[in-house]
Amino acid sequence: MDKPNRLTNKINVGVIGLGRMGKIHLKNLMQAITHANVVAVADPVYPEEQFRKEYGDLLFVKDVIELITSPDVDAIIIATPTSTHAALVEQCIDNDKSVFCEKPLDLSLEITKTLLQKAENLGVPLMIGFNRRFDRDFMEARKAVSEGKIGNPQIVKITNRDPSLPSIEFVKTSGGMFMDFTIHDFDMARYMMDKEVVEVYAKGLVFFDEEMAKVGDVDTALTTLTFADGTYAVLDNSRKAVFGYDQRLEIFGDKGMIQVENNLANRNVLYNENGIHQALPLNSFTQRYIDSYCKEMEAFIGALLNKTPVPIKNEDIIMATLLAYAAKKSMDEQRPVKIAEMK
């Protein structure tokens, strides 16, 4: 590679993948995260002319290996399709590059565990993108729980619904409802309760689109988690809510309750002869969670800079993945599945 602009007191970052998420991370790294210095972007298929128009003279390479092996790069952001994550992450580890990789690390629990272990053994920071942990409202809720505002939490109920069905093409390679979609909620439930799950009971349903069944997936799911102390989580998932992106959470304890409500498109209220009307929820994850991606990246860069552990632990990644497996097994076998069975 050409010599990029290396600065002290900054983490030199390379970004792999210029899809929707890659562009979000790139923008945040370039504009908002003071201690990040983007040195190059790699994408095997993105048109160079287009890149030039959008990013000026930022270094651009087609060959991801060139980026991963560059001595000018400290950390790599991986925002490529899931199927490529594991190989890229491993190459990063081998080249001693800190890695931020979009979720899931891999559809295979074994590979997930192996890679996380390898990174840990070699002391290479590896963080998976559970961005919702960095959402303002969820963070405030977590903080309130930590501070004892609701006492001992007894149940967390998560509502997670997409505004519209994904394409069947996407569904085919997504890993299925639990691995692709509910995985956020597995992580969020553990994050909010700060307790360990011992049992999963999941039910899936093709409610909207029979095509889902043909590719072996569901568009609707209801998952109950039981924690070690007998407390619960309920995860309510739908691939489609006509009223938009439905992202809510409620956690009840012996001293109180916290709700995270939907963020609406505006704060206006219209009264007319038919009723009182408000705007719909923000309609996509890029609207609803846009700030969380920035805070997430800031946390990653901050951890590298301060040489502290990345804020999502290996155990968090493994458990979210394992719960996705357990939920699938529970749905398939129509029975509650103990986590102990899965290990």
Next chain:
Amino acid sequence: MDKPNRLTNKINVGVIGLGRMGKIHLKNLMQAITHANVVAVADPVYPEEQFRKEYGDLLFVKDVIELITSPDVDAIIIATPTSTHAALVEQCIDNDKSVFCEKPLDLSLEITKTLLQKAENLGVPLMIGFNRRFDRDFMEARKAVSEGKIGNPQIVKITNRDPSLPSIEFVKTSGGMFMDFTIHDFDMARYMMDKEVVEVYAKGLVFFDEEMAKVGDVDTALTTLTFADGTYAVLDNSRKAVFGYDQRLEIFGDKGMIQVENNLANRNVLYNENGIHQALPLNSFTQRYIDSYCKEMEAFIGALLNKTPVPIKNEDIIMATLLAYAAKKSMDEQRPVKIAEMK
């Protein structure tokens, strides 16, 4: 009259007028107010047959004087048209009967003052029905202000809108917007702020119905009150809100703010592709304030029973009436009017 059923430890009550308000008071007195004993009802025009069907063998007389002079009656409830209030109240006072009279006591400020003074001189309890002081939500708000929850109040803003225009026939004899409608807000503003008004600036507008102008009235008004310490009230009135009975209040002080919101027809929320929808406010005073009439009557009966002053002072009645006059004068003369001018 025949001998009614006289009980000890109860106030024996007669009700005059079986219109909408008379029936509400009668029902409350008969069913809910333990220490009231309804002995008779008087109405010169109500069909006796109808009365029998509705109230069984309750004593019914056509002649209001018979009721007012009956030794079996301790207290009289007057729920007749406004034009009859003064004469009936005076007869009650002359016969040493405690009186509860619907607002306004009289359209004339002079007569109002004279009657209140006479009752006071003779020691006859006389209470005028400012029911909103007894509304659960307004009472709670008043309590919070009294307890210093918002510190020193700087402004009270009252929104008072009817769901639909009254008949022009009613408007003609109503005393006009300020005397008939805003009068509730004059009283409420003083009740909430617990300060005395020194200036009124009122503007009226025929916004909905040109017929209003023909009978010398307005259907819309905006009144600003200034209290002795320079703080304010804003009274926003409309005879018509397409979304129903709009009854709100907001009071701001140096330590906080209290809002009384509309009571909606139900607590349901509907989400669909067009938005998030709630039910309209309760649609009339008989729905919105139904409980307040009962609490108001309870307060009246309680004061008689305990021989304590009725909970609305002469000064409250006089000031509300005087403010209605001042507002009319301000609107007519297109200038702020000092209360000192009115006395």
Next chain:
Amino acid sequence: MDKPNRLTNKINVGVIGLGRMGKIHLKNLMQAITHANVVAVADPVYPEEQFRKEYGDLLFVKDVIELITSPDVDAIIIATPTSTHAALVEQCIDNDKSVFCEKPLDLSLEITKTLLQKAENLGVPLMIGFNRRFDRDFMEARKAVSEGKIGNPQIVKITNRDPSLPSIEFVKTSGGMFMDFTIHDFDMARYMMDKEVVEVYAKGLVFFDEEMAKVGDVDTALTTLTFADGTYAVLDNSRKAVFGYDQRLEIFGDKGMIQVENNLANRNVLYNENGIHQALPLNSFTQRYIDSYCKEMEAFIGALLNKTPVPIKNEDIIMATLLAYAAKKSMDEQRPVKIAEMK
């Protein structure tokens, strides 16, 4: 019995039991339900002197059989302890008296079925008090679902939490969490979804009070119902919410969502330097559901008057009871239970 006041066009009613619910029903029947004529009250233990003070010369008997066999009575309201329900209901049936009985009819599913069948065979109207079906907000929600406002319902989520733990004495004879408490939600879930349940998965937890465990009950439960078409209900129960009586429901479908929110003690909002504050939910079922008891009784009396079926079907009673059994079995056996197993 002495001769009570028999009226035409009215249903002559006798009330058995003067506990909290009996008094609520009695008041509604006497004051609000035009076509009911209360002829007598029976309670073996209620002090007669106390009764006289409260109800004047209303006929009062100690012997419930006297009431049930009286030719002056058309219908009986049973508001006694659960353990006495079955015997009293059977005597009513045998004496051809229409019966309204508080839920549950009996803790035994067999007895429940037998009695319902007997009443049906003999053409005696028998209605069990699932009052929440008559709550304004739930009725509006049900209506909206029926009208297709949310399309095909996919999930109903019910939150039902009491403000404080019942006494252990009560718990011992209550029939347990599912029969005593969740039973309302079993009925509500079927009522809202208008679909039949095929599977129950229930988990219980002693979260607040170890005494619960000693008497073989739980204070917390989470129940998942699966309907015949694969859609769901989630019932979230707690015997204690520090913030009061938590009564909410949410039903999501392919065209929208409806929420029934808590009814708060008032509609005021306080802003101060610590935040924005609202009042707690109405604190008990007698506050939150007070109107529903009246509407429920009105529906019962109306059905008798019009000789139409009572508005809650035998199947509703049986299914709610059966679901309570199935939930208990599911919790005990730690597995989902098919309704088919229970029959």
Next chain:
Amino acid sequence: MDKPNRLTNKINVGVIGLGRMGKIHLKNLMQAITHANVVAVADPVYPEEQFRKEYGDLLFVKDVIELITSPDVDAIIIATPTSTHAALVEQCIDNDKSVFCEKPLDLSLEITKTLLQKAENLGVPLMIGFNRRFDRDFMEARKAVSEGKIGNPQIVKITNRDPSLPSIEFVKTSGGMFMDFTIHDFDMARYMMDKEVVEVYAKGLVFFDEEMAKVGDVDTALTTLTFADGTYAVLDNSRKAVFGYDQRLEIFGDKGMIQVENNLANRNVLYNENGIHQALPLNSFTQRYIDSYCKEMEAFIGALLNKTPVPIKNEDIIMATLLAYAAKKSMDEQRPVKIAEMK
């Protein structure tokens, strides 16, 4: 100046003043507004070293004249103290530079008019920063009004309260409550109603801080505007609300009502034994209106690029300034002031 990087299809912008607002505009121009190209920044007092640290090698000059006269600059953003606005704007006009200037253009109405006229005569675009017109919620409300969603508007009520008192030093040179603070509301009222004001009645009060009186200003004001058709606006201002930045608006018409509610710091709700609690409103204009500054600048740059008029008309600037004068006069003379008097 050195040769900056001149691009086609972009507006080359210079920014004068690196205070709080200057930095916000600079950031938006550099990061978010595609068609802006920041060529230089001028500030006579900002430390160059500090500038380098923050903005790298962006061109920085101490001499504002150098920037205004530079042939490399198309448009100038003025974000300096109010007292310097007029002279800078005039120099921009004389040098044929498009200008965006923070409000107010000048404390003198005469100078304001003269400068606007001069810019118009010479065809130089000049826009004053009434950013609230570009706030998402206010824009949506304005759109709904334009579309007839509430019919003919009868009253707009604006609540505008700062979270804390400004320094007395600031107050001294601010132009006073109406010119510095209420001016936003004068503009907003006209923008929302789309009607012309004919009368102002304003009252001011020193409620919080006696120091205000010493420098001839107030900390609290209540202003009533009357529009040509007799409809109203009420502007409620306070320099201090303990619960944060209170920014609300309500507009009522013959077909409905729209409210713009406060934007809260998060969407969480906490229930505990004391009540139901929400977060306070976003605490400052830089939080609440941060997006509006970007949209405002985008509108300015877009107008220059497309050679369309800037989206705020001269009449808007003149009327807002004139209303500030009229309000001051009304407060001082304790009477309603006609706009006709002011011209």
